[in-house]
Amino acid sequence: MILSSVLQAIGLFIATNIDDIIVLSLFFARGAGQRGTTARILAGQYLGFAAILGAAVLVTVGAGAFLPPEAIPYFGLIPLGLGLWAAWQLWRGDDDDDDDEAKVEGKNVAVWTVAGVxxxxxxxxxxVYVPVFLSVGTAGVVAYCIVFLALVAVLVGVAKFVATRRPIAEALERWEHILFPIVLIGLGLLILISGGAFGL
Known part of the structure; x- marks a missing residue:
């Protein structure tokens, strides 16, 4: 029974978080060469995911007024805003990577940025989590949360592995300054449109 719940939790985590590998890989590319990049990305991922779990648990125990379902699509404003800011910096030349030192050192990746995205x-x-949590009871919710939180570190490790493979790292180094805002803007628009925010 316990093994079955753990396997179900692993499957659910993979299904709902596999897309994070792309975004996290871009964060790793952005912070390449900066001391503490991995720690900041890990901390941000944990903060953001803990907030997701907290919201899911609150909704599960009946605090729907705290986070009504119709509010969820508006979370897309966070990556959209961050992506537009990154695009603005790129357009102004603040994100210019022509300097060799900039290529070696990368940029500082903020914990709050990773957490927000x-x-x-x-x-x-x-x-997805709420109906599952409603069906497994309190002990099941605790077990799922423990498994999920353990897998966050694995997810970050996989993203770092992907981002540091030579062909991928070279491509990310060359295109990260363009891909980063495009991915965040696209992600924000996808969340807003698919959720019907602003009547879209």
């Missing part, structure tokens, strides 16, 4: 990208996770 993780939380916004996990809005759909809340909708």
């Amino acid at each position: 993780t939380f916004a990208n996990g809005g759909d996770n809340i909708g």
Whole structure:
């Protein structure tokens, strides 16, 4: 029974978070060469995912007024805003990577940025987790949360592995400054449109 619940939790985590590998890989590319990048990305991912779990648990125990379902699509404003800011910096030349030192050192990746994008990208996770949590009881919810939190570190490790493979790392180094805002803007628009925010 316990093994079955653990396997189900692993499957659910993979299904709802596999897309994070792309975004996290871009964060790793953005912070390449900066001391503490991995720790900041890990902390941000944990903060964002803990907020997702917290929201799912609150909704599960009946606090729907705290996070009404119609509010979830508006989380798309977070990556959209961050992506537009990154695009603005690129357009102004603040994100210019022509300097060799900039290529070696990368850019500072903020914990709150990773956390915000993780939380916004996990809005759909809340909708998936709530019915599962309702069906497994309190002990099951605790077990799922423990498994999920353990797998966050694995997810970050996989993203770092992907981002540091030579062909991928070279491609990310060349295109990260363009891909980063495009991915965040696209993610934000996808969340807003698929959720019907602003009547879209």
